[in-house]
Amino acid sequence: MTSVDEWLEIVKPFSERWVSISRHVSRSLGETLHPTYLLLRGIDEIEDDPALSPGDKAWLLAAVGDSLLERDRRRIEAPLLSRRYDLPEVSLRIGEWAAALPEGIGPRVVDAASNLAHSMSRWARCEWSVHTEADLGRYAYQVAGSLMMLYGDIWSWHGFPKIPYRDEVAFGQYVSIKDITVDRDEDLAAGRDLWPTGWGKDEMTAYADSFRPAARRCREHYGQGTEPRQFYDIVFDKAELQGS
Incomplete structure (x- = not known):
């Protein structure tokens, strides 16, 4: 079984934010959060892979989404084998991340990951x-808002009070739209134009800010010093700095 330290070594090239978050969680919570992050990141890297055409991405992501629901590592990894020279390790080992999830919360995480793959x-x-x-809001919901609902369920499974789903969704949409605003050039280079027609930075910023009050409620649902609050603080504070 992969250790927490090994999981974090794999995460490092992708997200300093997640490595920062990992320093503030217990080993028990980390044993849920780290394979969850790697599973979702592995799917995201397929969408972002510059070597794959949109058609290849659509086929591969759908195949991963279908196979995840079978919860069999070999079946999950089978559609990835033909792309083993193109995809990063975090994607090739998606089946391993799914298998490492704790039994109680694992099906919820896998279902969310399957939905993410199909949405992408x-x-x-x-x-x-x-x-x-509306297109932008739907994209931000499907790739981020819905995942914050998943993290809320993870907190709840570990004994923390439940956050209203609407605030979790808004938190994800706020962070996602701030990222999309900052990543404009990178997305265009990858063939993705995620800005509504005719919109500039002012419109993007105003739209992101429309989710900010609910995102703050989500952040402040837990008291200072709790593990979920430290998670939300790190993610929210980075979003606040985006484009400032």
């Missing part, structure tokens, strides 16, 4: 055609 597959198939505010 649909966006790849339509080549990330964001034209309206």
Whole structure:
């Protein structure tokens, strides 16, 4: 079984934010959070892989989404084998991350990961055609807001009070839209235009800020010093600095 230290070594190249978060969680909580992060990150890296065409991404993500629901490591990793020279380790080992999840919360995490893979597959198939505010809101919900609902369920499974889903979703959308605003050039280079037609930075910032009050409520649901609060503080504070 992969150790927490090994999980964090794999995370380091992808997210300093997550490494910072990991310093503030207990080993028990980390044994849920780290494979969850790696599983979701592995899916995200397929969407971001510059060597794959939108059609290849759509097929591969859908195949991963389907196979995850079978909860069999070999079946999960089977569609990835043909891409073993193109994909990073974190993607190739998706089946391992799914298998490492604790039994009680594992099915919830795997279901969310499968939904994420299928959502990303649909966006790849339509080549990330964001034209309206509603399109952007839907994209931010599917790739981030829905995942914050998952993290809320993880906190609850570990004994922390439940956060209202609407605030969790808003937190994810706020962070996602701030990231999209800052990552404009990188996304365009990758063939993704996630800004609504005719929008500039002012419109993007104003739209992100429309989610900010609920995102703050989500952040402040837990008291200072608790593990979930430290998670939200790190993510929220980075989003606040984006573009400032």
